[in-house]
Amino acid sequence: MTAGSDLLTAGTITLFKTGIPSQIYIQIQPGTNQSLSTARMVPNGKILLITEFNCSGGAAAGGKSADIRLRATSHRGVLIPRLFHFVDNFLAFNSSTHRDYDYPIIIPSFGIVKFTAYTSNPGADVQASWQGILIDTPV
Numbered sequence: 001m002t003a004g005s006d007l008l009t010a011g012t013i014t015l016f017k018t019g020i021p022s023q024i025y026i027q028i029q030p031g032t033n034q035s036l037s038t039a040r041m042v043p044n045g046k047i048l049l050i051t052e053f054n055c056s057g058g059a060a061a062g063g064k065s066a067d068i069r070l071r072a073t074s075h076r077g078v079l080i081p082r083l084f085h086f087v088d089n090f091l092a093f094n095s096s097t098h099r100d101y102d103y104p105i106i107i108p109s110f111g112i113v114k115f116t117a118y119t120s121n122p123g124a125d126v127q128a129s130w131q132g133i134l135i136d137t138p139v
Contacts, residue, residue, distance in 0.1 A: 056096030064121030
């Protein structure tokens with residue numbers, strides 16, 4: 001409800017499962033104003049159509065690559081809770097990609113979309129984003 005100076009957090013903000021403080025979903029660190037979690041859930045009554053995928057990364061130091069994966073808790077538009085399936089990925093080595101999908105990737109209500117980046121290079125710089133459209137669930 002309030003923020004520290006310059007609209008930054010004065011302390012750690014933690015979002016956890018009701019009644020189970022050890023099951024943390026997202027944290028916002030002191031002195032920042034957003035979490036670094038990429039996970040987003042599709043609202044009830046909506047369908048997400050992912051239309052594009054962008055990412056870059058790789059060898060900030062040491063000449064290593066980064067495996068950047070777009071994942072979701074659904075497969076071909078069917079919700080599969082708690083199990084993340086690969087939707088798309090890119091192996092970045094000082095490179096980037098942009099993909100437009102001719103046929104949008106369908107994520108149903110309550111599906112979660114997130115990025116995961118794997119690298120053997122501590123401090124590697126990785127960026128990823130997706131674009132999409134939320135529509136009402138057909139009746």
